[in-house]
Amino acid sequence: MTTLEPGVQGVLARTVAAEHCTRRGEYDIFSTPNLVLLLEEAAIEGLAPHLRADQASVGSKIDIAHTAPTLLGQTVTATATVTEVDRRRVVFDIRVEDDTEVIGTGTHERFVVDLPSFEDRLAAKAEQVR
Numbered sequence: 001m002t003t004l005e006p007g008v009q010g011v012l013a014r015t016v017a018a019e020h021c022t023r024r025g026e027y028d029i030f031s032t033p034n035l036v037l038l039l040e041e042a043a044i045e046g047l048a049p050h051l052r053a054d055q056a057s058v059g060s061k062i063d064i065a066h067t068a069p070t071l072l073g074q075t076v077t078a079t080a081t082v083t084e085v086d087r088r089r090v091v092f093d094i095r096v097e098d099d100t101e102v103i104g105t106g107t108h109e110r111f112v113v114d115l116p117s118f119e120d121r122l123a124a125k126a127e128q129v130r
Helices: 032-050 115-129
Strands: 009-015 021-024 027-030 055-066 075-086 089-097 102-114
Touching: 009 032, 032 055, 032 075, 032 089, 032 102, 055 089, 055 115, 075 102, 102 115
Parallel strands: none
Antiparallel strands: 009 075, 021 027, 055 102, 075 089, 089 102
């Protein structure tokens, strides 16, 4: 991992499609699981330039408040801002907005992993479940 400091951001926007929604009454609204996926992808995007080719990151903790609904067809934007770096542990402040308001806030924690070691661990686990 190259030098990573607080303030680094990952930003990701998407238009809310039917597959991102759940139905409430007569409305299709952006679901919380899809909000979590979007914020995770924004954090991954922010980390990517700071990782070596043999590294990736895995999510370990999410604390999110999904505070407002978003309608099908609106644009949602997640911003993940690094607030803390402790060796391989990276903590992000999360803010998710739609076209009109903030719809979610919270924190997200990721760990940087070395892919060869991680894949060895996955192979061992796959062998156990066979």
